[in-house]
């Protein structure tokens with residue numbers, strides 16, 4: 203159908219629109235950050251389809267029932283996303299919008315009722331943290347979820363979550379196809395870590411970097427004031443160092459930044475501890491910022507897994523604290 207938002211609306215994305223992925227033409231493979239496919243560094247354009255509202259849409263908005271569910275753990279911005287989905291669906295003319303409470307659990311736990319959503323209900327939810335709908339982790343039966351989708355007569359389901367959630371969304375989509383249901387499953391990637399390729403920035407990332415500043419500033423003040431003080435701040439980042447790197451760079455106070463992507467040695471002439479010694483000798487104090495997943499190779503591995511099946515990491519913060527003890 204023609205999804206015309208308003209008579210005068212001309213903000214649709216054309217199906218042939220493309221977004222250019224790389225904007226630098228490197229002259230040589232030795233240019234900083236060069237990603238060259240061949241020795242001449244010839245210019246290879248890389249394009250992707252442009253996302254955004256299309257004029258031609260499949261569903262008749264007035265007849266649609268849309269659901270929204272937030273799964274996994276919290277991430278700043280979830281309420282902004284819920285709110286914007288509701289506002290945008292309403293703009294298209296969708297009137298029947300519901301929230302599913304506490305992740306996939308809301309599909310099969312009877313006491314978790316559907317939450318009717320509209321622009322009035324969601325108007326201020328972006329001012330609060332957490333998820334307006336609640337979240338959950340842990341097991342879910344795909345066939346029970348799809349039974350529930352059928353019983354509720356959902357036409358589209360917006361699924362906000364991380365890796366596990368998207369594996370779930372994909373399985374739900376597969377089951378809907380198997381049952382020949384005309385249900386759209388839309389995945390909205392959620393990670394505070396900002397480690398998704400091709401995305402400018404994932405929601406929640408900026409808030410995490412900003413919140414880290416308070417910890418870094420406090421550690422800086424402590425380290426700077428103490429005699430031979432060493433500040434150590436451990437930040438989120440199981441396998442990605444974007445939060446730690448951006449927080450360190452934007453603070454301007456961090457001397458040593460350790461992230462999972464860049465291996466480092468602790469001991470020896472080029473080790474972190476030698477550099478720490480040098481900092482203490484030259485400036486009298488030092489500030490370190492470390493991502494949760496950095497340096498795991500120096501720690502005893504645990505076989506335990508969390509509710510999402512992730513391996514429980516050993517604590518690099520405590521390990522570093524013990525190692526730096528003699529330096530201050």
Ligand SMILES: Nc1ncnc2c1ncn2[C@@H]1O[C@H](COP(=O)(O)OP(=O)(O)O)[C@@H](O)[C@H]1O
Pocket residue numbers: 273274275305306307338339340341342363364365366367368369370371373509510511
């Ligand atoms: N491989 C999978 N197949 C189907 N559902 C899954 C899968 N992995 C996780 N899920 C479901 O997705 C939800 C969220 O997953 P979880 O791993 O806790 O968080 P995240 O989405 O942040 O990785 C849980 O309810 C879980 O049951």
Ligand SMILES: O=P(O)(O)OC[C@H]1O[C@](O)(COP(=O)(O)O)[C@@H](O)[C@@H]1O
Pocket residue numbers: 274275276277364392393394395438439440441442494495508
């Ligand atoms: O202590 P928890 O609950 O395991 O969470 C910490 C971890 O969550 C993560 O930020 C990933 O979470 P999301 O990708 O779901 O936002 C890791 O990088 C981090 O180390």
